[in-house]
Amino acid sequence: MQLFGTYYDGLTADPRAVSCTIQGTEASGFLEVTDLELDHMVAHWPQDSLLPVPGRKGELRLASSRAPAGARIVFADRETAARARRELPVLARHRKRHTGRQFRVIGLSTMAMASVVLAYIYGIPLLAGQIVGLIPPDMETRFGDKVVIQMASALEDTGGLRQCDPDPESLANQAIGRFTRAALEGTDAPFDVSVQVVANKIPNAFALPGGRAFYFQGLLDKTESADEFAGVMAHEIGHVVHRDGMQQLIATAGTGLLVGFVLGDITGLSVAGTVGAALINTSFSRDAERQADRFALEVAKRRAFQPTGLADLLERVSKDDASAQIFALLSTHPLTQERRAALEGISPMAVATVPAFSQEEWQAIKAMCLGSGAGKSKNKNKAIRGD
Structure with a gap:
């Protein structure tokens, strides 16, 4: 049987009009290709080497595993193409094997993608605690600085992260700094922790990667005692010491942040900034x-303040309908019965009940965001509770 088509030798772009003759059986036969113009054979392809390759709709294109890579026989006529498929059953078997291979590749690719997704959703967060130990503190500090910028922008409508009292020598800031240093005694924190009171109306407080912690004016307005303020501060400093902010950033940013770390922080900082705003409403x-x-609790033992102040403040905020905002303290620091029981685990006799700050210091802290100047003047002649 002769089939007429066009032959390309794979070496030149010249098409040749050819006739193709099917000789013998599939196992030992050949497809002989004869140039019609020159009347001589130009190709001799074993039938078991024939492969169908993609082409236009209705046509059949053949290649051979024994021929140059670009060699093709094209049957453009639909009827001729159909006859070739009938007379060359090897083509159907090759197509079936190829289709099966495609499905296997698709299946493996889908499984690989699912593995990546599962690792991203579950694996990275579960390993975040181990991964954070591989990140140098100076790099975490840079991540934290980037997150602060993005969070300040995300919180712009409620006041951003503008510090209420930028004077490091003010009575309030000196008292906060002294408390922070005392809380860090005996720890192996790799950072000099900075705690800032910021003029934002949301009742919240949180710690970020790199030793940064923030106490919002909205929460300070609801804080009724120095013990409550000290309890929240000690809690946030605890997050800094344990690098919980960096763990949360890794869990949220996932592989993007790790790729940036591996590549020398080429993309990591931008990833950190992108997810920074999401951390505002992400609970530890x-x-x-x-x-x-x-x-x-340990800080409360050493610094002589009542640890239940933290639970009291959380409970008070939870009862205030006006505080039911998406970024409010309870959304990021939920108060459970277990937490309250743990915070109440130290009896009043186990710690002294001396306030964490002197009355003068506490009044200065409460006034930090009022603009009255009460939190901005340090009277060095006044007695300040020592370390």
């Missing part, structure tokens, strides 16, 4: 909250 894990609570 229960284990991280328990660790921070335990840290606050």
Whole structure:
């Protein structure tokens, strides 16, 4: 049987009009290709080497595993193409094997993608605690600086992260700094922790990667005692000491942040900035909250303040309907019965009930965001509670 088509030798772009003759059987036969103009054979392809290759709709294109890579026989006529398929059953078997191979590749690709997605959703967060130990503190500080910029922008409508009292020598800031240094005594924190009171009306407080912690004016307005303020501060400093902010950033940013770390922080900072705003409304894990609570309890023992102040403040904010905002303290630091019981685990006799700050210091802190100047003047002649 002769089939008429066009032949390309794979070496030149010249098409040749040819006739193709099917000789023998599939196992030992050949497809002989004869140039019609020159009347001589130009190709001799074993049938078992024939492969169908993609072409236009209705046509059949053949290649051979024994011929140059670009060699083709094209049957453009639909009827001729159909006859060739009938007379060359090897083509159907090759197509079936190729289709099966495609499905296997698609299946493996889907499984690989699913593995990546599962690793991104579950694996990275679960390993975040181990991964954070591989990130140098100076790099975490740079991540934190980027996150602060993005968070300030995201919170612009409620006041951003503008510091209420930028004077480091003010009575309030000196008292906060002294408390922070005392809380860090005996820890191996790799950062000099900075705690800032910021003029934002949301009742919240949180810690970020790199040793940064913020206490919002909205929460300060609801804080009724120095013990409550100290409890929240100690809790947030605990998150900094345990690098919970960086763990949360890794869990949220996932592989993008790690790629940036591996590539020398080429993209990592931009990823950190992108997810920074999302961290505002992302609560730490229960284990991280328990660790921070335990840290606050230890600080309470050493610095002589009542640790239940943190629970009292959380409970008060939870009862205030006006505080039911998406970024409010309870959304990021949920108060459970377990947490309250743990915070109340130290009896009043186990710690002294001396306030964490002197009355003068506490009044200065409360006035930090009022613009009255009460939090901005340090009277060095006044007695300040010592370390």
